[in-house]
Amino acid sequence: MAKTETSPDAARPWQSYHTVYTNAKAGMDGVDKEKVQRIVYEVSKGSKFFENEERKEAFIRQKIENMRSRCAKITSADSSHYRTHKTVKSGLSSSKYICETVAEKRIVELEATRDLSRVWIHVDMDAFYAAVETLSNPLLEGKPMAVGSMSMISTANYEARKFGIRAAMPGFIAHKLCPELIFVRPDFKKYTHYSDLTRKVFRRYDPNFMAASLDEAYLDVTEVCTEKGTSGEEVAKEIRAGVFEETGLTCSAGVAPNRLLAKVCSDINKPNGQFVLPNNRMAVVTFISSLPIRKVNILTEKPHGQLYLQIGGIGKVTEHILRDALGISTCEEILQKASYICALFSHSTSGLELSPVSAQDMLLTDTPEVRLRKSISNERTFSATGDETLLYRKLDPFEVLKSIQARTLKKSTNS
Amino acid sequence: MAKTETSPDAARPWQSYHTVYTNAKAGMDGVDKEKVQRIVYEVSKGSKFFENEERKEAFIRQKIENMRSRCAKITSADSSHYRTHKTVKSGLSSSKYICETVAEKRIVELEATRDLSRVWIHVDMDAFYAAVETLSNPLLEGKPMAVGSMSMISTANYEARKFGIRAAMPGFIAHKLCPELIFVRPDFKKYTHYSDLTRKVFRRYDPNFMAASLDEAYLDVTEVCTEKGTSGEEVAKEIRAGVFEETGLTCSAGVAPNRLLAKVCSDINKPNGQFVLPNNRMAVVTFISSLPIRKVNILTEKPHGQLYLQIGGIGKVTEHILRDALGISTCEEILQKASYICALFSHSTSGLELSPVSAQDMLLTDTPEVRLRKSISNERTFSATGDETLLYRKLDPFEVLKSIQARTLKKSTNS
DNA sequence: CTCCAAACG
DNA sequence: TACTCGTTTGGAG
C-alpha cells in the first residue's frame, strides 16, 4: 500500500502500454480509458505479442532520446545565430538557421497559394461492416456487436464502442471488455454489394469521385454547388439521404475546401452526422491550429487503380515521437516548429510522402497533382511455421502463383 | 540449400549473438569461435535470457544508427569549416571544430607530460580459483575443469579454455561444449587464504602495492629497481618465483611505465609468463597504436577500502558502439578520431569516469591523482519472485539488515 | 536488392 | 487458446 504512493508508474504499468486499438475512434468519447487500458494490459501481459511490443517500444524510446538531444543541440546553436547571423555572408549558417528560413518561406508561400475555391465532400459509412450485418439480421440492432473473430475484429458497432471495443482489437480482449458482445463473421460479398450501391449515389454528384475504400469516397461538388446554387452543406445532406434511401445504411460527411480537411470533418459528427468547415481563410487556419496531428492523413492518387490509397498519415508511432521528442500534439505546433521538423526528419528532398514534413505541405495545399504509384505488389499470408521444408514449399514460385490465382478466382465467382 | 547461398546472415543467426562469455580470454586463441558461437546460440535460443539479450541488442543498434547519422552531420559540416574557419572570429565554430582543436591540444599536452620514469608491475594469478582447487585435489590436473555450477561458472582452467569455456559462461553451456568438463564448487575460504600468501610476496617489493582483487595487484617497483640496480623484467621474475614458492601457484606479470599498460601486458603471455613494455616513448606509442580498445581498463583508487576498484574499461557494449558507429577498434583510432568521440560522448566535463573520453586520458597519463569514491553500498540478492507479499517482506529494512549481518558474521567465522 | 517499419481501412 | 490482411512507401544495410 505504501509502495503504490511512492511509485505510481510502477504500480500502474498499463498506462504505458499503448496499441492502435487503445486509441479512441469515433463513438468512444465517454469510455473509461484507464479501465480499458488496464484490462488490455492484464490480458496481454506476458504474451509473445506483448513482449514484441515492448521491444519495439524500447526502440522508439531510444529514437526519441536521440532526437531530443539533437534538438537541444540545434536550440543551443541557435542563440549564437541570433547574435551573429546579420554578418554571415555564406557557408556558416547552421542547419537550423537554414531550415528556419526555408520553412518560414515555404509556409508563407503555401498559405498564399491555398485554394479555397473548391468544395470537397468526404463521405464515410458508419461502422460499415457492422451496419451491413445488422441490416441482414435485425435482431442485432441495439446490441453490442463486432465483425470478426475471437482473434481479430474488423469493426464494432457504436454500442460496442462504448466498451472501448474497436477495429484492430483482438476478439478475446473485446470479450473481456464486454462479455455480452456478439461476434459476426465477416462476409465481404455483402460489403462490396452495399459499397456499390453507395457509389451509385456518389456518381450522381461527382462522376469522377474518388473511392478510397469500400466505405468512403471523396467528391468534388464545386460545380454542383454553383450550378444548382446550393451549399456544400445542402449537397452533403442530399448525398447522405440518398445513401440511406439506396442502402438503409447511415453515413457521415465532411465538407471543406480540400480533401484532407474534408476527411477530418467527416469524422467529427459520427455517426449519422456531418460537419462543414467554411471556406474562408480565418476559419480554416483556426481549425487547423487546434487539430490533433493524429487526425491527419493524406490521399495519394492512383489513377490506374480502382481505389485511391490513403496513407501518409501520422499514426501511433510518429505521434509518439513528435509528442515526446518535440512536444508537438496539434497542427499549429507542427507549423510553429516547422524548422525543427525540417531539421530532424529527412525531407528526402524528392519524395515527401510519409513524413511529418509532407503533412505540413498537405495541411496547407492538399496538393492536387497526380502522384503516380511507384510500385505494385500482390501478396498472400500463410500461417507461421518453424518447419523449414514446409516453408520452402510455401515459398515455391508455383505454390505462390497458385494461391494468388485462388484468390482471383474466388473474387470473380463471388461478384 | 539454394536459400543459404542467397541469405547467409539469416542462415547463420548465431553469428550475431554475442555475449561476454563468447569473447576470447587468455588461453582461448586456438578455439573454433564459429563452432562455440553456434552451440551457445543453439542452447540459448528461445530462452527468456536470450529474448532479453535481443531486446537490449536492438536498443544498442538504434543507438549506433543515431550516432552514425550525427557523425555524418558533423563530417559534412566539417568541409565548410575547412574553407572558412580562417576568417572565423568567434561564436561561429561548430561543435566539431571546437572539439578538434580541444582534442588535439589535449593529446599533445598529455603526450608531453607522459611519465615514463616509473616501473609498474601488474601481477595476475593464472586461472586463480581453478588453480587453487587443483592444488587441493591433484587428480584434477591436466583435465578440463571449471569452478562453479551448472548455472554459472566463475573460471575455468586452461585445459577447459581450449573448448571455449570461460568465466561468466553458464555451466550447462560449458557442458555442451565439453561433456567431460569437471565441475568444482567454489570455496572462497581457500581463495582468500592463497590470496593472502601472494600478498605477503607483493609486500616485499612494494609495501604500498594496490590489490585490485583476490588474484591481482599493482606494484610500483621503481625504487626497488634503482636501489638494487635491476630491471623491471628481473623483479617480475623474482616476484613470480616468490609467489610460486609461497603458494605452488603460477601467475603472470606485465611490466610497463604505468598501471594501465602493465595490466594489459600481464595478460599477453598468460599463463605463467610475463611481458615487458620498454619505457621509451617510441615503444609505448607503437604498443598503444595497435592495442584493441577492449583491453583497456582503468584502476580507480579507493584509499579507504582494502581493494582498489577496476572499472572504467571499454566492455562488450562500448566496443560494439565504437566499432559500428565510428569504425574504431584500436587505441590508435581512438586517438585519431578523438574529435568525434569528444563530440558524441558526454565528457561530462567534470567526471570523466566511464567513457571512451576517459580512456583517452588514461592511455596517455594513467592519471595518478587519488580519485575518492563517490558512493558506498552494500547489497544482497534474493531469488526472483512474482509473489508481491514475499517481495515486500524481503524488502523490509529489518530483513535486509539481518541478511547483511548474516554475511558479515559468515565472513568473520570463515576467516 | 532485401528486409523491415509505418500507415491506411 | 486467440493479437488480421493487402498495399504502398521509405530507410538501412
Place this chain on the structure above:
DNA sequence: CATCATATC
C-alpha cells in the same frame, strides 16, 4: 530520487 545500463573480478 529511483531505475537502468555498463563495467570490473
Place this chain on the structure above:
DNA sequence: TACTGATATGATG
C-alpha cells in the same frame, strides 16, 4: 532445468 553476485558510476526521467 540451469544465464552469478558485489560494487561503483553515469544517464535518464
